[in-house]
Amino acid sequence: MASTKRNANRPGKHSGSPSKKVASHRDVNNVLRQTKITKCKTDERNKGLNKYEFEFGLTPARINMNVIQASCRFCQTFGREERPQVTVFDALISKRCRANRTTTQHFTKFRTDNIQKHMENQHPKKWAEYVALRDNLAPPEELRSFFAVKKEIDPFLTAGSSVQVWVPNGIASVIRRLLSNEPEHSQSYIVSDDYIGPVRFSDDFIDTEDGFLIEIEKRKQFDTIIQCINTSSSFRAVARLFVIFGEATGNMSLGKPNEKMIGRCIRHLVAINLCALRHIMRKTWAFSIMADGASHDSEGYLDVRMSFGFNGQLHNYHLLAIPMQDRSHSGFNYSDLVLDVMKNVFDDSILNKLIGITSDGSHQLNLLVDEFLEAFDEIAAFRSTLGSEITFTRKFDTVRSVVGKCPTYATTRWESIHHTCKFMAEKYEQLMECHEGKTYNKPSSTWWLCLFVLADLTKAIKKCFKKMQYQNVTKHAQYRALTKLATTFQMQFEEDSDGTEPIVSRTKVSDFIKMASYSSEDMYNELPLAIQDQVVLGMVHAIARFIVGVKNLSIEVNYDDAPSPTILPAELPDLKPSAIRDLIRLHEERLKAAFGDTATTVSWTEYQNFLRRSKSDSAFKRLLDSSKRERFEGAWRQVDPERKYWHLIKFLAAFAAVSPGTHQVEGDFSDLKRIKGQHRSCLSNYAMEGQLQAKQYFALISLANDIGYQDAINEESTEDPDE
Numbered sequence: 001m002a003s004t005k006r007n008a009n010r011p012g013k014h015s016g017s018p019s020k021k022v023a024s025h026r027d028v029n030n031v032l033r034q035t036k037i038t039k040c041k042t043d044e045r046n047k048g049l050n051k052y053e054f055e056f057g058l059t060p061a062r063i064n065m066n067v068i069q070a071s072c073r074f075c076q077t078f079g080r081e082e083r084p085q086v087t088v089f090d091a092l093i094s095k096r097c098r099a100n101r102t103t104t105q106h107f108t109k110f111r112t113d114n115i116q117k118h119m120e121n122q123h124p125k126k127w128a129e130y131v132a133l134r135d136n137l138a139p140p141e142e143l144r145s146f147f148a149v150k151k152e153i154d155p156f157l158t159a160g161s162s163v164q165v166w167v168p169n170g171i172a173s174v175i176r177r178l179l180s181n182e183p184e185h186s187q188s189y190i191v192s193d194d195y196i197g198p199v200r201f202s203d204d205f206i207d208t209e210d211g212f213l214i215e216i217e218k219r220k221q222f223d224t225i226i227q228c229i230n231t232s233s234s235f236r237a238v239a240r241l242f243v244i245f246g247e248a249t250g251n252m253s254l255g256k257p258n259e260k261m262i263g264r265c266i267r268h269l270v271a272i273n274l275c276a277l278r279h280i281m282r283k284t285w286a287f288s289i290m291a292d293g294a295s296h297d298s299e300g301y302l303d304v305r306m307s308f309g310f311n312g313q314l315h316n317y318h319l320l321a322i323p324m325q326d327r328s329h330s331g332f333n334y335s336d337l338v339l340d341v342m343k344n345v346f347d348d349s350i351l352n353k354l355i356g357i358t359s360d361g362s363h364q365l366n367l368l369v370d371e372f373l374e375a376f377d378e379i380a381a382f383r384s385t386l387g388s389e390i391t392f393t394r395k396f397d398t399v400r401s402v403v404g405k406c407p408t409y410a411t412t413r414w415e416s417i418h419h420t421c422k423f424m425a426e427k428y429e430q431l432m433e434c435h436e437g438k439t440y441n442k443p444s445s446t447w448w449l450c451l452f453v454l455a456d457l458t459k460a461i462k463k464c465f466k467k468m469q470y471q472n473v474t475k476h477a478q479y480r481a482l483t484k485l486a487t488t489f490q491m492q493f494e495e496d497s498d499g500t501e502p503i504v505s506r507t508k509v510s511d512f513i514k515m516a517s518y519s520s521e522d523m524y525n526e527l528p529l530a531i532q533d534q535v536v537l538g539m540v541h542a543i544a545r546f547i548v549g550v551k552n553l554s555i556e557v558n559y560d561d562a563p564s565p566t567i568l569p570a571e572l573p574d575l576k577p578s579a580i581r582d583l584i585r586l587h588e589e590r591l592k593a594a595f596g597d598t599a600t601t602v603s604w605t606e607y608q609n610f611l612r613r614s615k616s617d618s619a620f621k622r623l624l625d626s627s628k629r630e631r632f633e634g635a636w637r638q639v640d641p642e643r644k645y646w647h648l649i650k651f652l653a654a655f656a657a658v659s660p661g662t663h664q665v666e667g668d669f670s671d672l673k674r675i676k677g678q679h680r681s682c683l684s685n686y687a688m689e690g691q692l693q694a695k696q697y698f699a700l701i702s703l704a705n706d707i708g709y710q711d712a713i714n715e716e717s718t719e720d721p722d723e
Contacts, residue, residue: 046109054143056115057130058107068108074123074130075104077147081123136642156279156704157272161219167205167212170344171274176201178320178689179267204267214268221254225265229694235259235687266690273693274345276704277306277317281346281353283707284308285594286587286654288356289342291334293324300324302337309653310703312646313633316657317700318692319345353590356658371549373417375542376454379535380447389424389431392440399434403427415465418458425455425517445523446535452516453539460488486550493543504544510536567632567656569639570624572607573614580607584651591651599647606648632656 048067053060058070105118119127130146157163167175180201205212216222228238239258246252257265281287287308294301301323307316320341327333342350376382386409393399393406404427409420424431428448435442443451464485493512495505513535514521524532572580584591584600591599613620620639627635636649643649 046111048107048110052110052112052115054134054140056112056119057143057147058115067110070107070110072105072107072118072123073147074119074126078123078126081125156276156707157701162215162217163219164213164215165268165272165275166208167214167271167275168278169211170346171271171278172201172205172212174274174320174341174344175205175267175271178323179270199263199267204264205271214271216268218255221257222265222268224254225257225262226269226694226697229262229266229690230697232691235262238262266693269693269697270689273697273700274319276700277319278346279704280310280700280707281306281308281350283594284310284353284654285590285650286353286355288354288358288654288658289319289338290358291338293334300327302334304338304341307657309650309655309657312636312649312653314653314657315703317696321689321692355587355590355654358658372542372546375538375545376450379538380444380450382447382450382454385443385447386420386424386451388441389443390420392435392438393431395440396434396438399431399438402434403430415462418455418462421451421455421458425452428517428519445527446531449513449516449520449523449535450539452520453513456512456516457543460485482550486547489543489547489550494547504540504547506536506540509540509543513539567652568627568635569610570628570635573611573624577607577611580604587651595647595650603647603651606645610645610648 048060048070050060050067052058052067052070057073059073059076060067061069061071105122107115130143133146134143157165180199205214224242225238228241233241236259239256239262242254243256246254246256287306290305290307292303294303301321303321304319305316306319307314309315322337322341324333324337327337339351373383377384390406390408393403406423406427407416407419409416432442464481493504493508495503495508510524510532514524524535527535581604584603588600591603595602614624623639627638630638632653636645640646640649
């Protein structure tokens with residue numbers, strides 16, 4: 001029935017007599033007469049509006065004042081930006097991508113969502129800068145000047161499938177000593193690596209008249225190797241990953257690098273990072289260094305980091321971990337090594353920019369560890385018993401199979417103490433069962449109570465220590481972390497008293513002991529009353545001494561014989577103007593060398609304007625109060641979004657970057673300890689330096705490339721506008 005009905009309604013068929021055909025009159029004239037002539041309504045979204053010139057940074061083409069076409073000024077001036085770095089696994093499994101287009105985008109239809117999408121995908125960095133300028137209500141002349149860059153931008157590391165990098169003689173000398181094992185260089189720093197094999201410097205570095213040249217033939221492979229190293233993968237694991245994912249996806253475009261090729265990438269990585277730092281430091285007016293000695297796999301190292309302010313941002317980067325070899329860990333040897341590396345990596349004027357030095361001992365939080373644990377040693381010989389118990393977990397295979405591998409601890413490191421105590425506290429029942437069948441000395445109940453308490457107390461201490469290890473932590477932020485730590489302990493253990501000195505409550509401490517663990521209350525109640533009093537009094541003494549020690553900490557930093565400057569906007573109004581004037585005068589030569597002859601007067605004028613506004617503008621005062629909770633960059637961004645005090649901010653950023661402690665340096669070696677495992681018990685020079693350098697490679701290259709754009713803007717702004 002359905003088929004008959006369809007045929008009956010088909011054109012050209014007569015409903016009464018299906019066999020009789022009716023002539024179709026669908027000639028051209030009939031169709032034109034029957035068709036209704038309708039006007040297509042123009043989509044308003046496709047119209048070009050004059051405001052798009054400044055809203056999106058377009059170059060319009062007009063006929064009779066109507067915009068009919070527009071070109072992307074970002075494409076014309078800056079070109080299309082590189083695609084963002086993908087993850088390691090995306091790079092391995094992705095299909096071959098089309099190369100970036102290099103032509104200028106033209107718009108004949110003006111849907112704002114399509115224009116916005118083009119800007120965000122093809123020009124993310126420059127588009128973000130332009131939007132910030134536009135949203136700050138910049139005048140049209142200033143928006144046009146954003147694209148008035150006549151000088152060709154010269155990035156530090158160009159985009160492309162292959163790249164060449166020039167390496168100065170000094171940096172090449174450091175690489176030769178650190179990462180080559182040529183017999184003729186007996187003074188080499190190298191710690192040999194069996195997987196890398198013999199390394200001759202001339203195999204990687206091409207000698208030229210004024211330096212050396214390295215060539216990275218496969219840029220995508222190189223970047224992917226760096227990303228793999230950054231995920232704490234060993235060289236063998238990285239080489240195997242390339243093969244596994246290449247065969248699984250049928251895409252071997254990234255190649256099959258072996259351990260020796262990966263070692264070559266590490267040499268190139270270190271050289272490029274040092275060249276990038278050299279390039280960046282030429283544009284900074286001041287910097288500071290952090291240096292601390294440490295041991296790694298029985299080898300002594302001097303780890304050196306650099307911190308500086310650039311364009312109002314704080315930066316902190318690893319320079320090198322220098323092997324100490326047979327040298328003693330003394331201040332003289334430290335300074336000798338640092339000066340040798342600095343003079344080779346940078347030019348001769350680099351030491352004139354040094355304004356701060358932070359070495360081991362400038363922070364004192366770790367010094368409280370020994371004093372804090374001494375009180376627990378008096379209660380139950382805590383540290384010696386802890387070492388014995390760690391040995392117990394490792395000596396017997398049956399114990400290790402039950403509880404696992406117990407972490408070791410360093411007597412001056414809060415983080416390792418917390419992890420060790422936490423592990424023991426969690427494995428208490430299993431450890432006690434293992435002791436039943438062994439003749440090994442079993443820890444006392446008093447010792448276990450001390451361990452439970454420390455496992456709980458060190459959580460807050462570890463959290464404070466981690467805050468002090470942040471990459472760009474300031475002195476103000478460290479004091480705030482210490483104050484919070486002291487307040488936490490005071491609120492938890494102190495009781496109200498009529499005297500001026502707070503008193504640690506015995507009742508609160510005893511309650512804390514009972515709550516520290518699931519087993520601690522029964523264990524505590526089983527002790528004789530005299531032992532209970534001894535344990536409580538010992539812990540009261542330890543906690544009270546620790547609170548006083550934290551409150552009395554003073555963070556000392558060598559600020560080039562100058563007073564420690566105030567760097568946050570909310571603190572500036574309380575500082576005497578003479579102090580700021582003296583600080584500017586002290587660094588006058590450095591400022592003029594970096595920013596020109598008017599640098600000091602401009603910075604002082606901006607400070608005067610800031611001071612007047614802080615006294616007369618109530619809204620500005622509220623901004624200052626709310627910025628107290630922010631760090632350096634966030635506080636100044638909140639207070640000065642229009643960059644009215646830009647020179648002042650750049651001046652103060654250098655002091656904010658002076659680290660108040662060596663916690664970031666210690667964090668480097670803490671990271672290395674965490675990446676070692678059962679199948680990766682040690683790290684050579686290559687693996688260690690590769691891990692530390694890979695973490696910062698992409699950030700360093702991005703910052704060095706931004707300097708090329710900044711140079712072009714600065715040169716354009718100094719040219720005569722009439723030319």
